[in-house]
Amino acid sequence: MLAETDGVVVGLATYCESYSTFMNQPSIWLDDVYVYPEHRNQGMGRALLACLCSVALELGCTQIDSTIANDLTHERKLTRAIGAKIFHERRLIRLDHSSMKNLAKQAEAIGFNTARQ
DSSP states (O other): OEEEETTEEEEEEEEEEEEETTTTEEEEEEEEEEEOGGGTTSSHHHHHHHHHHHHHHHTTOSEEEEEOOTTOHHHHHHHHHTTOEEETTTTEEEEEHHHHHHHHHHHHHTTOOOOOO
């Protein structure tokens, strides 16, 4: 998934569809979110995550899982701000269904459409 400003790519999120055997539901594994340094602190990372939440909900996913390094203070702050939980023993983060719905509303506000071509 790409984030663009005026037709220029400024960031991306890499992910794959997965399946939670524990929840018996589809899920998404978020591999990485990257925003070019000159475009950080402008809400691009949050917008990418909001759009990913819209995709996840469209697919019927109940959660988005990822990992985060212990030393990334800014990313940990964003993680908490979007409603994700950090499991300290595993450094696993998760956006549950409620958090995905709340964040996906922001994707609608910026005109994101989940319709696939």
